[in-house]
Amino acid sequence: MSSDVQRPTAQVSLVRRGLRHVAGYVRDEPSITALATTGAIGFAAMAVLSTVVLGRIIDDVVTPLADGNTGIETRGVLVVFGAVAFIRAAAVVLRRFGAGLLQGRIKRRLQMGVADRFVAAPLEYLRSTPTGRLLAHIDADAQASTEPLAPLPFSIGAVAILVFSLISLLSIDRWLAIVALVLIPLMFFAQRMYTVVIEEPALTFRRALAEVSTIAHESFDGAIVVKTLGREGAEVERMRAASADLTHAHVRMGTRGALFREALESLPTFGVIGLVAVGAFRIDAGAMTAGQLVQGVAVFALLALPVRVAGYFFSSLLPGTVARERLDEVYLVADDVLLGHDATEILQEGPLAIEI
Secondary structure, three states: OOOOOOOOOOOOOHHHHHHHHHHHHHHHOHHHHHHHHHHHHHHHHHHHHHHHHHHHHHHHHHHHHHOOOOOOOOHHHHHHHHHHHHHHHHHHHHHHHHHHHHHHHHHHHHHHHHHHHHHHOOHHHHHHOOHHHHHHHHHHHHHHHHHHHOOHHHHHHHHHHHHHHHHHHHHHOHHHHHHHHHHHHHHHHHHHHHHHHHHHHHHHHHHHHHHHHHHHHHHHHOHHHHHHHOOHHHHHHHHHHHHHHHHHHHHHHHHHHHHHHHHHHHHHHHHHHHHHHHHHHHHHOOOOOHHHHHHHHHHHHHOHHHHHHHHHHHHHHHHHHHHHHHHHHHHHHHHHHHHOOOHHHHOOOOOOOOOO
């Protein structure tokens, strides 16, 4: 199994429990995770390097041409820029391939694990559990549990972008780096607030989704009984109430997420404004060039990417953690049932015989 099955405790936050599950997935597939992470870090390096090339183009090509110098050699700069773009695209392919492979393998392992527990469980356990809940565990819960793995390599690459961006700004001017050092903690604080605010709505949404799935499958399985007893209206009302709860939970989670995501993505914009103001004074003092200011602005534009990726990762981590803990309940309940069941009643060892 991809991580140890444990009963969740109230003392451990949902985010920490989710990160523990993700770490278990990574331990299961270290080579694929390394492949995807290599692509993500390569993309981060090329993204920051492209801003350096852009700054050199401004200083070595655009500015001389604006001053009337027509003897500028542009072929070498374009070759370097093209090479950086090609490596960056290759890194994106590597990252996405690795992330998709990682998510697919872990999902298959979770589904096979749940299916094996269902096969091994006694019939009374399966009969006492609604069919909709069983299907939700093996499909929807397994899918949601692995959703955080899709942005995981990119999230690691986002950290690399922050590191490379800070190094790039330090190489330009220390005052630009100071602006970044003020902005980055604000982004992480806002991201932390987002996870706190979205945690409870995410829990409510996953529970409401599971309830709708359970009612739907119960209605399908018991359609003949429902019609015989004339309970169609009650079943419709039951589904309507559960669907209304699901809609309300989804809208509530989406509204909070949208508000915080917009606030998070606006922080780099304010950073760019501060950067341009500081850069104008530094250019006037002769401490930096126009190309370096353009490079710094491009680097700050990249800082919006880690915030967006982190927001996507944590928004999928919370529902994914709830879904994974629903799967853990299946393992724990199935274990309890199997331990309390006489193994000889399931299948005796040795050859089988038929007595008449």
